Amino acid sequence: MAGAEIINTILKGTTNPIVYGYNDDKLTVGNFPNGITVKNWMNSNYSFNYTSVFSQRTSRFFSLYGNAAYTFDSKYTLSASVRSDASNLITDDPALRYSPFWSVGMRWQLHREKFLHQADWLDQLSFRLTYGYNGNIDKSTSFKPLISLGTIPDLYTNNNVATISSYGNPTLRWEKTGTVNAGIDYMLLGGKLFGKIDYYRKDGKDLLAQISIPSINGTTSQKFNNAVMVNHGIELELGTTHNFGKIKWMGSLNFSYNKNKILDLYRISNSPSDLSSGGTSGYVENRNSQTLWAYKYAGMYNLGTQATPNWQPMIQGAGKDTRYAFSDGWPKGNATDYMVDMGTRIAPYTVGFFNQFAYRELELSFMITGKFGHVFRRHSFNYPDIKNKALPNARYEEVLNGDPMTMLTLPRNNIEANYGSWFLFYPYLDYLTEKADHIRLQELNLSYNLPARFLSRSGINTLRVYAQGNNLFVLTNNKYHEDPETPLGNYRLQAAYTLGFKLIF
């Protein structure tokens, strides 16, 4: 099969549509003939908010695709597909618009082989192997810098103005990912046991990463297509149905494991803000892409004298006796030298467990999910800064009574009028990292279908009464009982209860 697809979307936006001097090519407008400012009560210029702003965005897509499959002897299937998506992204090289996606695969239905005909217990067994190639491109930028035009002429000079919207990514290309997937599908014992086993490996290259660069380039950071990442994992699925007398049981268990690593990245040096903020700017070669970086807290030390003490919190450097005071700001040099890899933020292991029991018209089902092996940052005490006042959070007691050698407590000197440098460090200290393992009862559902014989005369087809609970409980593995997915300060996932009935006529 082959096909082509063309999509053209135009989005036009307008505010305050009465305009003077409209230019349809550039979407600029003129100023009000009598000027647009008055003085406000502070004697400052006040602009009428009449300013017309026009926008027009055009998204054009063109796709070509084809796929073919050939099955031989009902046992062996070969398949191939190719697809190219193109869009109107800005480029000097039109060839770059076309995504080069393709995949090939084979499937071997072993249960149809003669040598397995004897195996009555085996209903179905097949083996799959696919290799696919796909990718993604950043449409917000281009090889060369891009500019944006001002929507109205400058207030004071009446000149049209423009500013830089992208500083340019000369490495711009498709992020490419090659995926190998090998899997087995099986069904045993007359449908009592079924599921699949999958292994995949994804090799990504030319992936986008936000890189801090010297600001002599006009900007302090830029996205470049220069990361290489490998990502592999296993997925297992096991399902069953069984009848215990009149009770029908349906159960399924999923397990998955995933691990990734940045293999190659051109980054000269890591700054501490890059690492503590995470995202693509936190990529480090030979580490998990979601690594959580922290400063190792070293304790409070007296940097003054016995007579005039000056107690300052410090972070641990690479050497045993290397310590940096918070008050000295970020240490010099590559941040991976003194920051610590605490683990990954995304769970490598996830488990899902679903069960349904049916007894006549009564049904009970529940779903439990578990995520394991990752870490998260719990909340610290919210130290008040000089501008934003906030109510102290639940961790106040901890800092009030804590040991200043093992955790950041309260300021211990009378010299500093504020402690501005603390804000660079305190949310990112190592002891705030906790295991994020948790098990959640995602859903519990009880329902009853009124038997049809009661309904036959009423004209109602189905009447179903049900009670459902979501997020009923979570089991965590940190002593603060913070839910890793909704940390302190966010709204907690509330248990939700639903009672209802459903009628179908």
Add this chain to the structure above:
Amino acid sequence: MKRISFLTIGYAMLAFVLALTGCKRYLDVLPSKSTSLPITSIEQLDALLAKYTDFAEEYNNAAFLGHDDFEFSTTLYDAIPRFFPSPDKVLQTYLWDYDNYAKTGTDQFWSGNGNRQGEYGKIFRANLVLANVGKVSGTDADKARLTAEAHFIRAYSHWNLANTYCLPYSDKTKQEPGLPLKKSNSYEESAARSTLEQTYQFIESDLQEALKCTTPLVNGGKNIHWRANTAAVNGFAARFYLNLNDYEKALKYANEALKEWNVLVDYNTEMSETDAMGAGILFPSCFIFDAADYSQRIAWKETMYMRFLYSANVGMMYFPSQQLLGLYDQQHDLRYKYHMVEGVLKMFGTTYEYPVYAFFSLNHLPSGPSTAEMFLIKAECQARLGNYTEGIKTLNLLRAKRLTPGAWVDLAAADKSQAIHHILEERRRELPFSQRWFDLRRYNNNEDPNDDVDNITRTFYKISSSAIYNQEPPIQYVLGKQSRKYALPINENEITVSGGVIQQNTY
């Protein structure tokens, strides 16, 4: 069956190739009409340079308060300690605490910050124009105009940076570190610092290109001083050569600039007081409290090129030193009357009185080449070249517009050195803050020992990276005449992300 499938594939491939060629034009339509545009026309480049808010402000801490025009006494600190809750870049510059200066925050003058463009951001725009001007549609005249303007911006910003982060230029310092030179938009270009000599050669070659500018300052009855023009370019050339102690060239370019535009604002008739904040505080009539309002700045008649020194901290104002205040004839000098504003501190809830130097806003002082600066450069060059009576005459032309009429207007000099002394004092009165840092560097390294400023001293509390020891007695801070601290340090983050390719200054 096999044959069919091969045919199908063949047709499919044919269709694919036809479609690819046919839809190139379909996909060439830009995603947006007004944002994220590739550069295709000269109007776009023009609009980029017309956005003066990306160019005009200079967040130069050293020019703001690294010198002796600025004074922040312990009495002032005690009256309003919230000016400095802890040492910040402003205080670190004031006390020349460069270790901590390099480590804290971002240096906006170099790097910019958010919508504020640092000098390298301005250089990026100039390079973008130079890279595209040859490729876009437009007339040759427009292309020549923008080419000269881009060279001008690039020279101007590199000069600003070199005179802030590098040592003063002289035969002794030629091989000292200069700037990382940005000659293109390429990220591949080396970030390593050139020598000071190479830096100045680069600036001078850009200046030569800029001098090809033929755009007049006045166009259609308006002074278009936010764009490069012949007065601006000559004015900057005069500043450039004066800074190199090349008085003949400086004089030549100052004359060129004045030939184009020599209008001075007469403080006797064209200045008045205005209660700009409605709080009974009298500011000069060119002052607007709203720092985003450019109307008075655009209207200012003496501007040849519109640039402003911008005080980096909103709460911080230009506090004149006692020495600077003492230089004015407080009775007759209208600059003192209008610009030294009393009573501003009342707004901060203190009874302590100290004047504040105010011009366009609490943050903005003019810093680009101006008519007044050209008069001063002309006078100084005349005097230094031996024609000191002419120099004093030139000076008195400026003084007549600044002082109330009377015998005190016209100065006289018995000899060359007295004339130079008068002229440099006038220069300090006329261009406080904005030029003082650059002038100190120049005076202490030129051929004339008489104009040297030996030591600048401050009395202030001891500071650490995070604390101000205001319970202990104040100490003395000194900036020596030949101190290497006449070069501000580069932010450590720049050095980190360059992997150490950018070298720090040594002190």
